Amino acid sequence: TLKAQNGYAPLNDDFDNFYVRRLKLRLDDCFARPTTGVPGRFITLMDRKSNDFNRTYKFTGTYTQTLNMSSYNYLGFAQSDGPCADAVEECVRKYGLSSASPRADSGTNDLAVEVEREVAQFVGKPAAMVFSMGFVTNAGSFPALVSKGCLILSDELNHASIRIGARLSGAVIRSFKHNDIGDLEAKLREAISQGQPRTHRPWKKILVAVEGLYSMEGTMVDLPGVLALKKKYKFFLYVDEAHSIGALGPRGRGVCDYFGVDPAEIDILMGTLTKSFGANGGYVAAEKHIIDKLRSTNAATLLGESPAPSVLMQILASLRIITGELAPGQGEERLQRIAFNSRYLRLGLKRLGYIVYGHDDSPIIPIMLYHPAKIAAFSHEMLKRKISVVVVGYPATPLISSRARFCVSSAHNKEDLDRVLAACDEVGDIIQIKYSTGLAGGA
Numbered sequence: 001t002l003k004a005q006n007g008y009a010p011l012n013d014d015f016d017n018f019y020v021r022r023l024k025l026r027l028d029d030c031f032a033r034p035t036t037g038v039p040g041r042f043i044t045l046m047d048r049k050s051n052d053f054n055r056t057y058k059f060t061g062t063y064t065q066t067l068n069m070s071s072y073n074y075l076g077f078a079q080s081d082g083p084c085a086d087a088v089e090e091c092v093r094k095y096g097l098s099s100a101s102p103r104a105d106s107g108t109n110d111l112a113v114e115v116e117r118e119v120a121q122f123v124g125k126p127a128a129m130v131f132s133m134g135f136v137t138n139a140g141s142f143p144a145l146v147s148k149g150c151l152i153l154s155d156e157l158n159h160a161s162i163r164i165g166a167r168l169s170g171a172v173i174r175s176f177k178h179n180d181i182g183d184l185e186a187k188l189r190e191a192i193s194q195g196q197p198r199t200h201r202p203w204k205k206i207l208v209a210v211e212g213l214y215s216m217e218g219t220m221v222d223l224p225g226v227l228a229l230k231k232k233y234k235f236f237l238y239v240d241e242a243h244s245i246g247a248l249g250p251r252g253r254g255v256c257d258y259f260g261v262d263p264a265e266i267d268i269l270m271g272t273l274t275k276s277f278g279a280n281g282g283y284v285a286a287e288k289h290i291i292d293k294l295r296s297t298n299a300a301t302l303l304g305e306s307p308a309p310s311v312l313m314q315i316l317a318s319l320r321i322i323t324g325e326l327a328p329g330q331g332e333e334r335l336q337r338i339a340f341n342s343r344y345l346r347l348g349l350k351r352l353g354y355i356v357y358g359h360d361d362s363p364i365i366p367i368m369l370y371h372p373a374k375i376a377a378f379s380h381e382m383l384k385r386k387i388s389v390v391v392v393g394y395p396a397t398p399l400i401s402s403r404a405r406f407c408v409s410s411a412h413n414k415e416d417l418d419r420v421l422a423a424c425d426e427v428g429d430i431i432q433i434k435y436s437t438g439l440a441g442g443a
């Protein structure tokens with residue numbers, strides 16, 4: 001345990017509670033193994049050895065290549081070959097690596113203008129703006145959209161970047177039960193009834209914030225349900241499509257595409273460029289007047305570095321492949337493969353007797369381990385079979401809701417997924433995590 005120094009509590013005192021101390025031990029095992037190379041279909045882990053109880057590691061100079069079920073590489077654009085890599089390589093030579101200033105200082109690079117035009121068109125909104133980080137897109141946008149006197153109703157499982165952005169805005173924040181339309185309506189009624197009946201007068205604005213796909217649960221927003229309430233209660237709607245853009249819908253255009261909803265019905269479509277596009281950064285797409293307001297008032301882009309040119313080029317190239325403008329046919333094939341892979345692995349895991357969370361079409365597939373002690377066991381056993389998975393426990397989930405997550409990619413083929421299923425079959429028996437009776441040969 002850490003001792004107080006000079007009469008003050010140690011800086012990381014709050015971090016040092018019982019369960020987190022255990023987690024710190026976890027930080028030293030396979031999850032935190034350094035990797036090298038491309039986080040694509042495979043991921044290469046650097047081998048290391050520990051010789052003492054202080055867990056000081058030495059690299060052995062050898063590497064282990066594992067099947068990568070742990071990266072958000074939905075459409076396989078994390079690869080460093082193919083048309084994207086060619087375009088990016090040329091871009092580095094032409095533009096260098098850094099944008100070397102915020103846009104407000106030395107101007108906007110032509111690639112950023114082009115990305116914003118194409119992203120807006122892709123998601124079906126009149127305008128868009130890019131940010132250099134997905135996290136900062138949320139953290140910077142909320143304070144520019146809402147302020148003191150406004151109310152944010154936030155899904156209880158919304159990402160930390162949404163919660164931080166919401167807090168920075170100064171608005172009142174209330175959360176509603178995850179994806180629970182009844183609870184959202186109850187919270188709306190409660191909020192509205194605090195003033196004149198059926199008006200928003202107690203609040204300058206009400207903004208409802210949800211995600212398209214939730215990365216810990218694999219659940220999909222009940223968009224039709226939320227939109228029905230929007231018609232009735234006239235709030236503003238913010239949808240974070242970090243995990244759904246590119247990964248959902250017949251044309252990869254996210255939840256609107258998936259549900260056949262007109263994007264005009266959603267006020268703010270936010271997304272990250274990290275996951276489906278193999279790049280970095282985030283975007284907000286909305287009516288032009290909202291984007292103009294965001295540009296002129298959010299600190300993240302006014303005072304923060306704009307995205308690197310090569311990152312912008314990666315976004316452009318992958319976007320153009322998805323739409324079919326570049327490498328015709330390839331985008332369509334990637335979209336079909338992610339849809340197939342997501343359903344195939346999910347169904348296979350259910351058949352084995354795993355408790356699988358989330359929506360049938362979600363490329364994030366969580367299986368429940370429940371017991372915290374099974375976290376390391378599952379990860380180690382999978383790693384022995386040369387498969388990398390994400391395992392999640394307290395404090396990211398409640399203590400007894402530990403889970404493992406498979407992130408499916410269109411870079412995986414059917415043999416890869418069969419390998420995962422065979423490994424899960426063995427490991428599930430060894431550490432006893434086949435909690436359900438399975439689908440008994442049914443669908």
Ligand code: PMP
Pocket residue numbers: 133134135136138159161211215240242243272273274280281282
């Ligand atoms: N929103 C959601 C829903 C996320 O899951 C994440 C990160 N996984 C972010 C925003 C932040 O994006 P980035 O990692 O690109 O900064």
